Amino acid sequence: MVNDYEKEKVLAAQEAVKYIEDGMVVGVGSGTTIVYFIKYLGERVKNGLNVIAVPTSDETADLCKNEGITLVTTSVPIKIDVTVDGADQFDMKLRLIKGGGGALLREKIVASATKREIIIVDSRKKVDVLGEAFALPVEVIPLAWFKVAQEIKKLNGNPVLRLKSDSSYFITDQGNYILDCKFDSIPEPEELATKLSSITGLVEHGLFINLAREVIMGKEGNVYYFKHEFNISKVITERMQVDTIDEIFVKIDQVVKSGGKPVVEMDVDLTTFKPINRTIKALELAGETYRISEFLEPLSKFDLLPGYTPEAWTNFLSRNKLPEKYPELKWVGIKDGTGSNASVYSAFHIAFWSTEWLTEDILTEGLIEFVSEIEKRGGIPVFISGRWKDEQFEPTREVLVRGGIKDPILVIGKPHHNGKELSDAENKAMRQKEIREKYGTPIVFIDDRLENRVAVCKENPDSDILSVGISIPGFTYDEEITGVSIKVSSFEFKK
Numbered sequence: 001m002v003n004d005y006e007k008e009k010v011l012a013a014q015e016a017v018k019y020i021e022d023g024m025v026v027g028v029g030s031g032t033t034i035v036y037f038i039k040y041l042g043e044r045v046k047n048g049l050n051v052i053a054v055p056t057s058d059e060t061a062d063l064c065k066n067e068g069i070t071l072v073t074t075s076v077p078i079k080i081d082v083t084v085d086g087a088d089q090f091d092m093k094l095r096l097i098k099g100g101g102g103a104l105l106r107e108k109i110v111a112s113a114t115k116r117e118i119i120i121v122d123s124r125k126k127v128d129v130l131g132e133a134f135a136l137p138v139e140v141i142p143l144a145w146f147k148v149a150q151e152i153k154k155l156n157g158n159p160v161l162r163l164k165s166d167s168s169y170f171i172t173d174q175g176n177y178i179l180d181c182k183f184d185s186i187p188e189p190e191e192l193a194t195k196l197s198s199i200t201g202l203v204e205h206g207l208f209i210n211l212a213r214e215v216i217m218g219k220e221g222n223v224y225y226f227k228h229e230f231n232i233s234k235v236i237t238e239r240m241q242v243d244t245i246d247e248i249f250v251k252i253d254q255v256v257k258s259g260g261k262p263v264v265e266m267d268v269d270l271t272t273f274k275p276i277n278r279t280i281k282a283l284e285l286a287g288e289t290y291r292i293s294e295f296l297e298p299l300s301k302f303d304l305l306p307g308y309t310p311e312a313w314t315n316f317l318s319r320n321k322l323p324e325k326y327p328e329l330k331w332v333g334i335k336d337g338t339g340s341n342a343s344v345y346s347a348f349h350i351a352f353w354s355t356e357w358l359t360e361d362i363l364t365e366g367l368i369e370f371v372s373e374i375e376k377r378g379g380i381p382v383f384i385s386g387r388w389k390d391e392q393f394e395p396t397r398e399v400l401v402r403g404g405i406k407d408p409i410l411v412i413g414k415p416h417h418n419g420k421e422l423s424d425a426e427n428k429a430m431r432q433k434e435i436r437e438k439y440g441t442p443i444v445f446i447d448d449r450l451e452n453r454v455a456v457c458k459e460n461p462d463s464d465i466l467s468v469g470i471s472i473p474g475f476t477y478d479e480e481i482t483g484v485s486i487k488v489s490s491f492e493f494k495k
């Protein structure tokens with residue numbers, strides 16, 4: 001009987017094998033998840049697929065041979081089209097810990113020669129912060145293991161020499177030892193990687209940074225994709241990003257200096273949160289209802305996912321010429337339309353707002369550092385959202401806390417005022433007074449929608465509030481963003 005995690009591995013492996021095309025040079029990773037991938041690749045080879053495989057371990061080489069897959073074992077080619085490998089942990093920046101099976105050195109060599117590194121995992125591997133529940137494997141020259149271990153202790157790691165079940169030393173395919181190094185957590189993997197790489201006698205460490213292009217994860221019968229390289233928003237340049245964030249910091253400093261309490265207000269959806277999985281699932285559901293085949297494979301069919309606002313949705317439709325392809329469908333309409341008011345948009349929108357998926361959102365790049373810089377300078381970060389149901393509060397908080405924002409201030413929607421239903425913009429405008437009374441002076445408002453920015457700025461006429469547009473990579477944007485000069489694509493900034 002295959003248990004749940006084995007099923008998740010199977011799902012991820014079945015998905016990954018679809019990316020292998022005739023004539024490719026394919027890197028093949030190591031580990032128990034990869035065993036399934038080799039099996040499915042073998043099936044395709046038996047059906048006529050022509051590939052050359054580059055194995056990352058002797059065990060993988062043997063498994064490939066048994067499946068009749070052609071191998072290169074002499075030296076790693078300089079160009080590998082796709083590599084499929086497993087991982088012990090991955091985070092939202094697709095940084096990995098690898099080496100649980102002891103094959104990290106060859107895995108890293110193969111990954112660094114690969115154009116498209118696909119990682120396949122079961123759901124236990126997804127973490128917010130690397131290293132909390134897994135010791136980082138490090139490959140060392142046997143002669144140097146004790147010296148290297150002492151140096152790792154100075155970096156607050158607790159290294160343990162890996163042994164086999166019979167208590168003999170675990171020897172890698174290259175004849176080296178493995179130190180499994182337990183850190184409390186690894187919040188700055190780049191920094192640790194640099195320090196580890198400078199230790200003489202340490203051959204390679206299991207932190208894989210900027211190597212994975214996507215992660216395919218099986219979870220409870222579904223397949224989830226995590227991609228790092230979404231198309232960067234074309235409407236924002238790096239200069240704009242840097243200048244805008246600098247302007248925000250300068251403004252905070254000025255207000256603090258004059259004794260004020262500067263508040264930086266940030267919208268949630270498509271500003272501080274990236275709803276990737278929710279968008280994919282909502283497209284899939286709408287695709288099933290309206291028989292739109294492209295919606296069933298959104299990541300391979302579209303270069304940008306649709307933003308959920310009417311403007312971003314329309315932008316998505318015209319960008320992909322969908323109404324021309326399916327003229328019989330009603331593509332736009334009211335967001336919660338049902339019955340005769342139903343449209344593809346309402347099917348998408350209703351599914352997109354399913355409460356049970358809210359916790360799958362991830363934070364926009366750089367948010368944690370941005371928030372902590374605001375606080376360091378004496379500013380007050382406030383998350384403001386038109387999310388309108390009571391049950392949306394906890395999942396919103398959960399995503400922020402899980403992402404590393406310990407005690408977020410959340411100002412979340414009140415859909416009615418004096419019996420009147422408020423729009424997102426009206427709601428955000430109405431909350432300004434409360435924010436001024438409770439927290440301080442709003443000096444920055446960051447939101448992906450122009451109408452929200454306009455409404456909030458009107459409510460803060462005296463405070464000279466900075467209105468910042470945002471278009472996060474990977475999603476279609478409100479067309480109005482093109483006419484805004486103060487805008488960002490994420491919260492990343494140069495320190």
Ligand SMILES: O=C(CO)[C@H](O)[C@H](O)COP(=O)(O)O
Binds near residue numbers: 033085087103
């Ligand atoms: O890095 C690895 C081997 O060096 C493996 O890919 C990693 O340990 C994951 O293995 P599994 O798929 O068995 O969980």
